[in-house]
Amino acid sequence: MTATNRPASRLRAENLTLSYDQRTVASDLDVEIPDRSFTVVVGPNACGKSTLLTALARMLKPRAGQVYLDGAAIASYRSREVARRLGLLPQSSTAPGGITVGDLVARGRYPHQGLLKQWSADDEAAVVEAMRQTGVLELADRPVDDLSGGQRQRVWLSMVLAQQTEILLLDEPTTFLDIAHQVEVLDLCAELHARRGHTIVAVLHDLNQACRYATHLIVMRPGGIVAAEGDPSTVMTAELVEDVFGLPCRIIPDPETGTPLMVPAAPKGYAPARVTGTTDADADADTDVDGTASGNGPAASDTAMAKTS
Amino acid sequence: MTAVREAKASAPDPTPRGRPGGATVPDLPRVITGRVVRTRSGTVSLRVQGRTVAATAALLVALLVVAGITLTTGDFDLSVGEVVQALTGNGTGIADFVVNTLRMPRLVTALCVGAALAVSGAILQSITGNPLGSPDIIGFTNGSAVGALVVIVMLHGSMTEIALGALVGGLGTALAVHLLMIGRGIQGFRLVVVGIGVSALLLAVNSYLITRATFQEALEAQSWLIGSLGNRLWIHAQAIGIAVAVLLPLAFFLSRRLSMVEMGDTTAMALGVDVSRTRTVLLVISVALAAFATAVTGPIWFVALAAPQVARKITGSSGPALLPSALMGAVMLALSDLAVQRIFAPALLPVGTATGCVGGLYLIWLLVTESRKSRA
Numbered sequence: 200m201t202a203t204n205r206p207a208s209r210l211r212a213e214n215l216t217l218s219y220d221q222r223t224v225a226s227d228l229d230v231e232i233p234d235r236s237f238t239v240v241v242g243p244n245a246c247g248k249s250t251l252l253t254a255l256a257r258m259l260k261p262r263a264g265q266v267y268l269d270g271a272a273i274a275s276y277r278s279r280e281v282a283r284r285l286g287l288l289p290q291s292s293t294a295p296g297g298i299t300v301g302d303l304v305a306r307g308r309y310p311h312q313g314l315l316k317q318w319s320a321d322d323e324a325a326v327v328e329a330m331r332q333t334g335v336l337e338l339a340d341r342p343v344d345d346l347s348g349g350q351r352q353r354v355w356l357s358m359v360l361a362q363q364t365e366i367l368l369l370d371e372p373t374t375f376l377d378i379a380h381q382v383e384v385l386d387l388c389a390e391l392h393a394r395r396g397h398t399i400v401a402v403l404h405d406l407n408q409a410c411r412y413a414t415h416l417i418v419m420r421p422g423g424i425v426a427a428e429g430d431p432s433t434v435m436t437a438e439l440v441e442d443v444f445g446l447p448c449r450i451i452p453d454p455e456t457g458t459p460l461m462v463p464a465a466p467k468g469y470a471p472a473r474v475t476g477t478t479d480a481d482a483d484a485d486t487d488v489d490g491t492a493s494g495n496g497p498a499a500s501d502t503a504m505a506k507t508s
Numbered sequence: 509m510t511a512v513r514e515a516k517a518s519a520p521d522p523t524p525r526g527r528p529g530g531a532t533v534p535d536l537p538r539v540i541t542g543r544v545v546r547t548r549s550g551t552v553s554l555r556v557q558g559r560t561v562a563a564t565a566a567l568l569v570a571l572l573v574v575a576g577i578t579l580t581t582g583d584f585d586l587s588v589g590e591v592v593q594a595l596t597g598n599g600t601g602i603a604d605f606v607v608n609t610l611r612m613p614r615l616v617t618a619l620c621v622g623a624a625l626a627v628s629g630a631i632l633q634s635i636t637g638n639p640l641g642s643p644d645i646i647g648f649t650n651g652s653a654v655g656a657l658v659v660i661v662m663l664h665g666s667m668t669e670i671a672l673g674a675l676v677g678g679l680g681t682a683l684a685v686h687l688l689m690i691g692r693g694i695q696g697f698r699l700v701v702v703g704i705g706v707s708a709l710l711l712a713v714n715s716y717l718i719t720r721a722t723f724q725e726a727l728e729a730q731s732w733l734i735g736s737l738g739n740r741l742w743i744h745a746q747a748i749g750i751a752v753a754v755l756l757p758l759a760f761f762l763s764r765r766l767s768m769v770e771m772g773d774t775t776a777m778a779l780g781v782d783v784s785r786t787r788t789v790l791l792v793i794s795v796a797l798a799a800f801a802t803a804v805t806g807p808i809w810f811v812a813l814a815a816p817q818v819a820r821k822i823t824g825s826s827g828p829a830l831l832p833s834a835l836m837g838a839v840m841l842a843l844s845d846l847a848v849q850r851i852f853a854p855a856l857l858p859v860g861t862a863t864g865c866v867g868g869l870y871l872i873w874l875l876v877t878e879s880r881k882s883r884a
Contacts (some may be wrong), residue, residue: 211696258777282780293637295767298826301539309768310780314761317555318544327536362779390682 201347208234209272209398210255210285210366214264217423224250224421228264232366232415239398239409242419242426243444249290249370250363251423254370255400256287282310286364290356290371294343300354301339303328307361317337331358333387339508343433349380360391369401373408381405385412410435410459418443435459527660533826560832561598567835571619573841579607580613581850615747617804617836618737618845618859622753622811623799626837627759627830630819631794634766634828636788639874642813645679649809650710651681652802657714660729661721670732671747671803678799681706682791683727730732733771735808737845744804751800756791758829762790766828783863809861810867811837817874 217224232238240248253259253352255266257273266273268284286307294303296467307324309327333353338346343354352372359367360505366422369388373381381495389412391397403409409416417428420443427434440448440461447464454460542557579591584606586594593599594607629642643649655677659665665673688702714733718726765786768776776783798812815837816828821838823829844862 227617228762253774256778273785277780278777278782282778287774287777287778289772291772292775293770293772295770295826297824301542302541302826306768306771307779314764315552315554315872318540318546320546320551321546322553323536323539326539330539336539340541347792359778390688402654 201246208232209269210267210400212251212255212261212264212266215251215254215423216260216263217247217254217259217267218262219250219252219259223262228423228425230255230425231415232398232400233262235392235396235398235448237396237413237414238415238417239413240400240402240419241404241406241409241419243421246419246421248419250401251369251419252287252370252402255342257281258287279310282362282364283362284367285366286359286362287368288359288370288372290374291356294351296344298343299339300341300343300346301322301326301330303343303354304335304357304361307358309357309447310362313435325363326361329357332360333357338466348375349383352380352384354388356387365396367400369399371402371404373403373405388412406435406440407453407459410461411453411456431459435461496498497502509753511585513758557823557825560825560829561821562861563819564832564835566710567832567839571835571842572841574846575615575619575753578842578846578849579611581855582606593852594874613745614737614740614743614845615842616747617740618842620745620748620807620813621801621808622735622837622839623756623834623835623840624712624748624752624797625808625812625841626815626819626833627756628794628801629795629837630816630828630830630833631698631759631790633768633813633816634770635791636699636793636832638696638700638768639817640813641696641700642814642816643702643794644807644809645707647685647705647710648678648716648795649802649807650680650707651684652678653807653839654710654713654717654801655680656803656806657717657729660723660732661717664725670751674803674806675799678802679795681710682795682799686791721775731858732806734857734858735802735863737805738858740805749802749806751797755797756830756834759790759793759797759820762786762793763828763830766790770827806860808841809864810870811841811863811872 207440208231215228216226217228220272222280228247230251238268240251240377242248247443250259256277257266266279267274273281298455304326305318305322307486308325312318313327319346326337333348333356335353335357338350338354343351346354350408352375356369356372359369367388372384372388378386385408388399388401392399392414396436401412408471413431415429416431418426418434418439427439435450437450439447440446440450449462449464451462452460454457488491526742540555543554544553544555547555558884576588576591580588580869581693584602586603586606590603591607594603595612599607627697629644632641632643633639635641640646652674655673655675657673658677659670659673663669673732685699685706686707689699705706713764718729721729760843765781768779768781769783769786770776772784801808816833819825819829819833819836823832825832841859841863844866848857848859848862
């Protein structure tokens with residue numbers, strides 16, 4: 200899948216072999232990130248999707264092959280130069296103790312600063328805009344330590360935005376967030392993509408979120424192999440999910456957006472518990488028939504009784 | 509196009525605050541702490557933290573006061589005028605001797621060693637992300653002691669050779685710790701744990717060396733092992749002075765990068781910091797500072813551990829406050845030396861006992877508070 204009949208993308212990887220110590224995560228991997236796309240990378244655990252992202256951001260040196268940024272090998276750039284063109288939101292970062300939100304976001308300006316140029320008008324404008332976009336401007340004076348997980352993730356995202364790069368790599372930006380904050384972060388990314396024309400590459404776990412937000416979907420299978428890529432509506436099929444994830448499923452249109460929605464198949468003989476206002480004891484009786492919950496049945500009804508009393 | 513649910517709410521209302529914040533563009537709210545100083549053309553713009561400046565100024569005043577008391581009081585009291593005259597080369601014979609031969613070398617040594625230890629500790633604590641990551645805890649100081657003891661007990665070397673031995677020992681230990689960690693990167697917690705292990709091992713070597721020594725050698729070894737500023741001459745002051753003059757500016761220059769590295773390797777690299785080079789250079793600076801300091805005075809405990817933490821607290825800084833740390837270390841050691849000279853006179857108490865007492869209490873407090881708040 201390396202058809203290059205159009206001009207080469209700003210960010211692409213050729214023949215990548217990626218490994219940690221002795222363990223090879225991917226070999227001969229070719230990836231091209233379409234310019235101005237919202238590319239989402241999905242795949243089972245340990246398939247090398249995060250590894251690919253770290254390689255694209257030159258955090259991991261490939262054992263073989265090369266990542267190209269704007270036509271030149273990414274390793275040939277100075278670190279600072281890469282940081283002006285490409286931003287990365289890692290899976291985890293450490294906020295220095297006691298730092299305020301504003302000061303942390305301001306650190307995103309590091310690649311644009313120097314010893315005698317520590318806080319230019321551009322820096323200020325970029326930071327304020329980034330904080331506005333993510334809605335953390337009001338929190339500017341608060342210590343990062345005091346924030347909730349969702350707020351903190353928006354602060355980190357804000358720091359990457361302040362870097363003002365046109366390419367953004369996001370490594371599982373929704374991990375550790377509750378569903379509302381996940382949607383919020385992804386909506387924000389979609390907005391940045393649509394309004395600013397940023398190229399966004401995100402690693403996500405949730406296939407349905409991936410299908411909803413991606414303009415270009417890359418599905419990887421273990422061993423760092425691209426199983427399929429392209430528009431989610433054509434890529435996402437029940438056969439592919441079963442093949443890559445080993446999960447039987449149905450694909451239906453998302454009632455909100457019309458994008459593919461993956462619904463896992465129920466196990467054979469599955470009968471959903473009745474929740475029609477009956478007591479828990481009834482539900483226990485149901486499961487007891489299967490002979491699966493005979494051990495915890497009494498305990499469960501104990502707690503049910505404790506609740507009612 | 510999807511709407512940003514919560515972000516929208518904040519877009520209006522650019523809450524301007526009444527803080528006089530240097531030359532800022534109007535209409536933009538202030539989001540960072542401190543003041544900004546900019547030239548009109550915008551080629552130079554500096555961020556200044558008011559609290560850091562105040563703390564630095566206060567430490568400078570404290571340093572001058574301690575230095576003043578050290579130079580004017582003692583067995584032979586001098587007036588400030590006499591001291592100044594002596595320092596400028598116009599003093600009377602006795603004042604000149606007391607100030608320039610007895611007190612100044614000792615004071616300069618104390619200030620430089622204190623600053624060197626504090627910056628060494630500040631860098632290591634920052635790199636390891638652990639307040640226990642200081643050269644005296646993770647074995648560099650004990651390594652210096654082994655080097656010195658080998659010279660004292662086995663080679664019967666002179667004072668200069670002992671210092672050289674300590675330098676080699678400290679650097680060698682750092683190299684050994686580094687080799688033990690090779691291939692796994694310099695990770696904070698592992699460095700501290702490996703360092704503590706190496707430190708314990710070296711302590712055993714030290715004890716063994718002393719059992720091999722004659723009574724005279726053991727006495728000499730013991731007096732070296734309790735860090736002391738007594739009988740320090742200009743040669744000592746010069747040695748540590750040169751080390752500090754070369755290494756501290758280099759460390760200050762790299763401190764911005766160091767504060768980025770504190771956010772984690774990936775984040776720092778993503779922001780354009782060459783993490784591994786930054787860390788290696790700073791580690792070498794830190795080890796060299798600790799080794800030079802120990803070579804000149806013998807092991808002085810806890811300054812490297814406590815000074816940077818105290819400096820961070822009083823400046824409220826979110827990064828490694830290297831300059832305030834250096835001043836804090838200098839004041840701490842000079843003050844400790846003043847205390848052992850004046851309070852316990854005429855007994856000749858080595859300064860290591862004073863820093864050891866204060867530092868031990870500090871360490872207990874640190875461990876108790878650290879264990880309460882679990883670090884993420």
